[in-house]
Amino acid sequence: MSRLIRFERTGGPEVLQWVDCDVAPPAPGEAQVRHCAVGLNYIDVYHRSGLYPVPLPSGLGLEASGVVEAVGDGVVDLRPGDRVAYAGGALGAYAERRNIVADRLVRLPDALSFEQGAAMMLQGLTAQYLLRRTYRVQPGDAILIHAAAGGVGLLVCQWAKALGATVIGTVGSDEKAALAQLYGCDHPIVYTRERVSSRVRELTGGEGVAVVYDSIGKDTFLDSLACLRPMGMMVSFGNASGPVESFDPGLLGKMGSLFLTRPSLFAYSARREDLLAMAEELFTVVLSGQVKLSINQQFPLRDAAVAHRELEARRTTGSTVLIP
Template identity: 80%
Template sequence: MSHQIRFSRTGGPEVLEWCESEPLPPGEGEARVRHHAVGLNYIDVYHRSGLYPVPLPSGLGLEAAGEVEAVGPGVTGLKPGDRVAYAGGPLGAYAEVRNLPADRLVILPDALSYEQGAAMMLQGLTAQYLLRRTYRVQSGDTILIHAAAGGVGLIVCQWAKALGATVIGTVGSDDKAALARAHGCDHAIVYTREKVSERVRALTGGQGVQVVYDSIGRDTFMDSLACLAPLGMMVSFGNASGPVDAFDPGVLARMGSLFLTRPSLFHYAARREQLVAMADELFAVVTSGQVRLSIGQRYALQDVAAAHRDLEARRTTGSTILIP
């Protein structure tokens, strides 16, 4: 009998339950995958807490890597034994084995381990759309990335540096600042003792940055706007501190005719061909060595509640993986 993590009510990590489960044979267009590693992401906290409501009871988790055990009718391009990875719905990656739509799976290159696959898909694909599509970073740009020592942050720092950008990052401690600098961050701002916008203005000669990538939300939103050069872009892609409060859009005009977007990976990778192209570009920068993956923590899947507590307390760095 295999197992999965489920929850029947929203709340803290204590609502997560280790349950027996045995998937049915894969149906039309599905594949059954035995997970070797599962990714932990902050969006999992949003689903568990109810910030992003889902029908209950529910599985949890959006990212994993493993081996195809079986395919259902109508599936082409996949066969048992293939090494695969994925990021996206439906929820249920916190499982030893599961069925899911085959068109959401991508072949994991032999040069990458299952742990790397689980550590990179959601965060790496997020970095891809942020840097290459939402605001296409060019050589000479100066960017600001919040949570620079986190999973997305470390990938963004390295990738943006490879593109020729100057990278400013925010972190919560000197240890995290050192980690961010080791991964391409030119200037690490410890937000617990410096006002971020003031430091950014000092670093840019008063000009501000071309783009801010902000996954923190409420606590940083207005100060992030204050970091931008005229016509700069504010990319709000997460709510770690809570959802952003309502504000007058006229603020954007007064602060320099700023652009604001709230993107989601699931729209950028909605079509199969988009997903494959994004994954190919991600795999290329990792296998080339331009981006090194940092797996900061490993937990047994059964101990996922402890992983959630550490994530919410900002005790984690880089990517975190769960081992079934």
């Protein structure tokens, strides 16, 4: 018998239930993983609330680390006892153990803890594709990252700084500004006090930034466009404040022939060879010390609802892990 978090209707954190379940032997192409740590991500809120609809009842969570307990037929590159981590696949990471398609798993280096593995996969792979593939940051670029003190934000700040960029980031308080600065943000902007686009223009001598990485959505979208230099790239990769409202694409032309993309990790890592290459680059920058993980909150998995409340109230910084 195992236990997991399930929800039967969409809504607030109170819909999350801690229930018993049976875990069948892994099917062909699957591996059974005993989770040691589970990652908390804002996309979990989108699934739970119904912003991203899923068939109900449903499990929750896309990221975890643990130990392979069994493998199904046809799985040749994993064996029981392997330390693994993953981000993506079917929902269900909020569980003590589960079966998952084996080609979504990557081996976790011995030098990384399970907590690090759970905290780094979804957010770290997101940082990887944002900085190295969606817009390939170059030395001398000025960039803007929203929610700079969050899990993805702290990783992007460090990694972009290591690449030679000038990093501007938005935060909600002086405490978060200090944290972002500690992790490589050159110019934290407290958005509750300053208009972000005006401050960005000031910091860049009126030019604007090469790229904006925006996970906030509705509340920041138009002002993010106003931060860009001509032919700059607007990367909208989340909706923490709600989905972006419809707008006339002609606005992009009027504001300087801007580029707009709405990427997802699951598209960038759909091919196994891409997933492995992305994970290898992520593990390399973490093990080198260029990017340090900031795991600032841990909760028992059974208390996932509490963790969701803290996340949505913006009382968390860095990464949060849930311990089965």
